[in-house]
Amino acid sequence: QQQVRQSPQSLTVWEGETAILNCSYEDSTFDYFPWYRLFPGESPALLIAIRPVSNKKEDGRFTIFFNKREKKLSLHITDSQPGDSATYFCAADDTNAYKVIFGKGTHLHVLP
Amino acid sequence: EAAVTQSPRNKVAVTGGKVTLSCNQTNNHNNMYWYRQDTGHGLRLIHYSYGAGSTEKGDIPDGYKASRPSQENFSLILELATPSQTSVYFCASGDRAGVDTLYFGAGTRLSVL
Known part of the structure; x- marks a missing residue:
């Protein structure tokens, strides 16, 4: 049973475009959502993270949008750079008990 | 700066052989984890530990054992290695006091022939 789903599996964008990486989860006990790169x-390594009390978290060119009702979140990378090419993992964490689940990852390729 | 050191960095083993992967952390974190990373599967948790002397099964523990002899050290043991265990293994440490950022080691690339 896959508790954290990521899409797409692979994404290619041109330099300067916005890359959008999607994530969804099933368990309502998750209360912390980090993205690792x-x-x-x-x-x-931890890139950015959000708690469900917020629906948006921004850090430079990286922004998480969070929809608690639909159990979905997305990572937006604006002005994508070739150096952003990496695999991005969405994770869901139940901080009241050990339970950190990673998605399968999105391979991002940024073309110059 | 968090420091998690894994050894060896690369390992070639034979089917049926015993393999021990070692991890050392200098963060004084209570929790340590072993993950394997495979294309199409992401990061999957094998074993984890809350502190010295404790080991817990993760999501895919079959074929693996773990040992936490001290706060700093956490080992992953493959008693009878199989080709299906060819993978990249990451050790991580973290502290559950509040938000738990995981600090990963550099990884061990294991090939079982």
Whole structure:
């Protein structure tokens, strides 16, 4: 059973465009949603995160939009750069108990 | 700066052999985790630990054991390695005091032939 779903599996955009990465979850007990970024040959690292009390979290070119009712969120990367090319993992965390579930990831390719 | 160190970075093992992957963290975090990363599957949790002496099963524990002898060290053990365990393995540490950011090691690329 896949509790955290990401789409698309792969996304290609041109430099300067906005990349939109989607995520959905099933369990209402999740109360923290981090996004991790993985560059080839490196370690996953926290990029940005949101709690359901907010419907938007912004950090520079990265913005999370959150819809609690529909259990959906998305990561928008504006003015995409070739250096943004990586795999992005959406995760859902129940902070009251151990339960961190990762999605399968979206491979983002930004073409110059 | 959080520091999680994995060893070895690369490993080639034979089917049926024993493999031990080691992880050391200097963050003084209570929690440590072992994930494997495979294309099309994302990051999947194998085992985790709340502290020295504890190990818990994650989502895909079959074929793996874990050991947490101290706060700093967390090992993943493959008693009888199989080709299906060829993967990239990541260790992570975190602290459940509030928001739990996971700090990952550099990964171990394991090939079982």
